[in-house]
Amino acid sequence: MAQWVYSFGANGTDGDSSMRNLLGGKGSNLAEMSGIGLPVPPGFTITTEVCTYFYDNDHSYPDSLKKDVAAAIALIEAETGTLFADAENPLLVSVRSGARASMPGMMDTVLNLGLNDDTAAGLAARADDIRFAYDSYRRFIQMYADVVMDVDHGLFEDVLEDMKRARGIFDDTKLTGADLQELVGLYKTIVEEEAGTAFPQDPWEQLWGAVGAVFTSWMNTRAKTYRRLNNIPAAWGTAVNVQAMVFGNMGDDCATGVAFTRDPSTGENSFYGEFLINAQGEDVVAGIRTPLPLTTEARRKAGGDELSMQEAMPDVFNQLDAVRIRLEAHYCDMQDLEFTVQQGRLYMLQTRSGKRTAEAAIRMAVEMADEGLISKDEAICRVDPLALDQLLHPTLDPDAQKTLLTRGLPASPGAACGQIVLNADKAEEMASHGHQVILVRLETSPEDIHGMHAAAGILTARGGMTSHAAVVARGMGRPCVSGSGDLSFDEVSGKIFILGTELSEGDILTIDGSNGNVYLGEVATIQPRMSDAFATLMSWADQARRMRVRTNAETPADARVAVDFGAEGIGLCRTEHMFFDSDRIIAMREMIMAADTEGRETALAKLLPMQRQDFMSLFEIMAGLPVTIRLLDPPLHEFLPHSQDELAEVAKASGITLETARQRAIKLAESNPMLGHRGCRLAVTYPEICRMQARAIFEAVCAIAKKLGTAPIPEIMVPLAATAREIALCKVEIIAAADAVMAETGQKIDYLIGTMVELPRAAICAGELADEAEFFSFGTNDLTQTALGISRDDAGAFLHHYADAEIYPVDPFVSIDRDGVGALVRLGVENGKAARPDIKLGICGEHGGDPDSISFFEEVGLDYVSCSPFRVPAARLAAAQAHIRQKS
Structure with missing residues (x-):
């Protein structure tokens, strides 16, 4: 028979920390602490398997569970010398959730369970303290009614505040025992009026109500949101921990x-x-x-x-x-x-x-390794690669003009500027439209999780350094200032008040979570400086990893940032992105809309010097590092003129009438441009385009070789190829251009020609493609689109439903679909290597910066990953972690 309940305490402990999947994080650690002799109140854990049973069986429990729980309660009674549901000597318990992954504040908790009218009186007599007993009872009623009976906790807070106001006091601890007895009566009336039933007096009924509420909270909105944001599978479930209460509210020695x-x-x-x-x-x-x-x-x-x-x-x-x-x-x-x-x-x-900031995680990892507490490999694996984003963005300029409004507690470091928003729903809505927002709350609660994630920063009037706002913000990497006591606000009118300053929703605030300061308006920022610990950790990571890390870049600014962050070359230069500037897009449109070869070559002649200069800049910045240049791959809808003014500009540049330009644009419009006339299909149809780009690349190579004394070795990538024949046709033009430039300059040029594997057929027929291609770069953005039949531009409307339903538990455009798209990558690697053992293999989709995807790419044996410049440090660290785990 399955064991559904595991006890812990001084008289015996069933589990330990290795049983995290079964007992959850809290339960396994309570068992471990009990096992090593720490002072832990006795209790028991109902396993995560019961949660699975609960949801698989219409919210019911295994047949033996009630008997098992009764036996576990008896063990607590024996250790504490109290009795559950006994009026004279009552045992009170807490009921808490405990998933295997920490989810602070996301699920429900009930404290002081077991109190009723009789046991409260007995507790008062036993403790000789009426105030303590009824303070505990009023807390229990409020918490139980909220969690189990769905009564708004704010109703209880309103009554409490009314009583304090009537007594002329501010602090709850100043209420007398008689006050709290009266409050208990008022609370029970609220329950009866709101729930339509009396507050339950049977402690066993209370216990099973609380257990059911904790299991049910595994599927509440905030828990599902948190799991989605942190990639925690719903199938894991939560354990329930029932533990003897100990009381910190019995007096000043508590x-x-x-x-x-x-x-x-x-x-x-x-x-x-x-x-x-x-x-x-x-x-x-x-x-x-x-x-x-x-x-x-x-x-x-x-x-x-x-x-x-x-x-x-x-x-x-x-x-x-x-x-x-x-x-x-x-x-x-x-x-x-x-x-x-x-x-x-x-x-x-x-x-x-403990949850920690990225800065703290790095410092702890390095110092613990230096202290001999952990190894260097363990230190590398201790830091979440994505958390490095917290360190790579601007902080407040200490010399900037600032108008200090107030100070709070520095709850989560970093600076953020944005428009004031007073509720989580509005924060999420505004952020979805591209606004930077500061979520301002009296105090945050788990219901605010979606708004906290959407906000650039969080400001609260109440709460300390370990409040909900502080802990969650640190885990998310959001700057947070908590406990700003000078802050008050009226959510109805949308006004906030800070020491006489009145602000409205939409006004700009800047917060500094590193020192707790709150400033009026926008404050200038500076780029961050990396700590010595960061440099140490990254050097360890670079020594540990196998895969190289390149960047996706086509501008000098992005290339410089990437090199500063440790990029080892460019894995994807999207040449069509070089033409979005207003002074270039007209020539690009002129080329696309040309009616014949002569017209295209006229426009291409304008584009060639622009391309040459772009490539020279990148080659110079990369200083001998590899640069992979993808030939033109423009979905036409991104470049076609749409407005009357744009059509007029193209008509003038091309020397044609406005009506001719309009008709040409109509003819070129595609129903599905992502699967249209793009990539190598352009080069096959119009070889002069491929010829121009190849010439620009080789002329740039020669110019930089002359300037620096060392010739770069470009890697020229043919995009969207599905067949070897497409690559072969493009190679003819590329080789001809190389030969022509070498003849003209007298310089030898070394280069590679490869392809971007972004279609299922390319992966399946990779051996055929490898006969022509010297390298593959897996374009997993389009490979995901074409393999799954999902447009990444339109999928946002439904993919979150797919995540909730665990069809794709993680957005497949964020983390690679291992079983489908990943299988195509694996097949492409195997077939490519079989045909060309020395083939170079990389990935240049967005997955190149995702740690889980990087782990997969390590498994299949890619040589490098390429990602956006700011993801380079994360990719370096993730690649090291992947190799360490692969070895073990």
């Missing part, structure tokens, strides 16, 4: 907090975190109260007056510091800890590998 074993923003090896005295865990992360720093040093840096935990609770702090050191050494990684102090005793509620 506390709760969140800590990181190193600074998650900078990577500094110092204890980092926040705590609250006389509070429960949600108070810290929800931003309801402003938390205090753990260490005296952190308090001094923040300029705070209230005591740190190190000062207020020195003995417990020292215990926590010892746990920090032990856990980091045990897991060999920075840990994110949750803890509670109950009447002076420390309890550990969670450990997991």
Whole structure:
């Protein structure tokens, strides 16, 4: 029989950290901490397999589950000396989710479960503290009603705020026991009015209601969004963790907090975190109260007056510091800890590998390797390649003019500028139309996940350094300023107020998540400077990887950026992109719309010196590195004139009438231009085009050889070839041009001729193509389109539905479809090598910058990947990780 429930605690532990897939991250780590003797409240985990069963069987459970849970509850009772559902000595539990991949705040949690009118009175008598018991009860009602009964939590907050206002107090902790008893009554009335039923008094009913709610939350909107953004399969499911409650809200010798074993923003090896005295865990992360720093040093840096935990609770702090050191050494990684102090005793509620900024990840990886905690290969694999984007974009110019509005907490580093938006839906909508937005909220919640992802930056009035906004923003790489207490806003009118300054939605703000500053308007930026740790990590990555990394570039600016980021050549120069400028596009249109060879050659004569100069610039910047030049491949709809003014310009340049130009444009229009008269089909139909481009390339080679003393070796790529005959026809023109230029200049020119494999037939018949081609570059953008029959320009309307339905769990234009498109690439590699063993193999589609795709390209044995300039560092790191994993 399957084991559905695994217990943990001082009296025995069933699991450990190796069982992450079955117990989830939280459950496996609770078991591991219990197993190594840390003070963990006892509990049990309902496995992820139950979640799968739940969804496969109409939200029902395995037959033995209730019996297994009852037995696990009995083990908790035995260890704690309390009884579940007992009025005099009640056991209270928390019910939390725990997926194998961390999904902070995305699913539901219930605390203080087991309280009812009888057990609340019993808890008050046992603890001799009415205030504590009814503070716990009102929290439970609000959380359970929200999570399980779908009652708006804001209704409870409104009643709480009304009571505090009536009592003339600001802090929840100032409410008396009698106040909280009255509040419990008001909360139960809200439940009955909103849910149409009384708040459940049976703790067993409460428990199964909470378990069902956690499993159901695996498929809530915010969880699905988070999984889509982080490529987490829905099939993984979540575990449910039920654990004995310990209480940080029993008085001033109690506390709760969140800590990181190193600074998650900078990577500094110092204890980092926040705590609250006389509070429960949600108070810290929800931003309801402003938390205090753990260490005296952190308090001094923040300029705070209230005591740190190190000062207020020195003995417990020292215990926590010892746990920090032990856990980091045990897991060999920075840990994110949750803890509670109950009447002076420390309890550990969670450990997991902590979310961190890219800067922190790099510093930690390098320093941990230097400390001997991990190997260099482990350090390379510790950093998410895509997170490097956080380091490669501008930061605020320290010398720029700034108007400081207010300060908050530096929750997630980096700078962002954008229009103020006050809700997540609007942030997503505006961002989809190309606007940079700053999401401004009182505090963020998991429901804001889509807007946070869409926003350039996040600003909140409440919340600390470990609030939801801070943790999620750091994980996403979004700049965030939290806890900006001078900020207030009215979402209805679309106004925000900062120390007397009134702003409206749409006004511009700049935030600096590195120091917590908020500025009026747009602030100038500067390019980032890479840290020594970044240089060290990238040097290790370059030593570890097998595949080379090139860039896709056709402008000098892009080429220079790519070289600065470590590109080892150009893997794709899209020559048609060189003609979009206004001074060139007329000549390009004149060539496309020419009625005969003579007209085309006239226009091509204008284009040749432009092309020659472009290639010279690229050859000079690349200084001997390989440059792959794709011959003209323009989908005609991108170049044909559409407006009356554009037609008039072409008519004038061509010396034809406006009506002739219009008729010619109509004739050239295609129903499906992506599969139309483009690529090598142009060169086959109009060989003079291929001839001009080849001449421009070879003349540029000779000019640079004369200037630098070393001749570049261009790689000339024939696009969209489906047959060897198409390549052969183009080769005739290319070779003739090379011979002509060599005869004219007396210089020898070395070059390669290859093709871009972007059609299924090309992959299938790769052996035939390799008879003519000296290299293949897989154009996986078009290969994906032609293999799947999906237009990447139009697929946005439905692909997210395909992701939700797990048809294509990941957008196939972002990460390669291994089973379909990937199979074509693999076939092309095998057949190409069989025909030409020394064939050079690369990839130049957008997948060249995607780490998962790079891992696949390592598996099939490509020689290089090519990607956009800003993705070069990520590709270098991903290629190293792929090779390390392939070896192991």
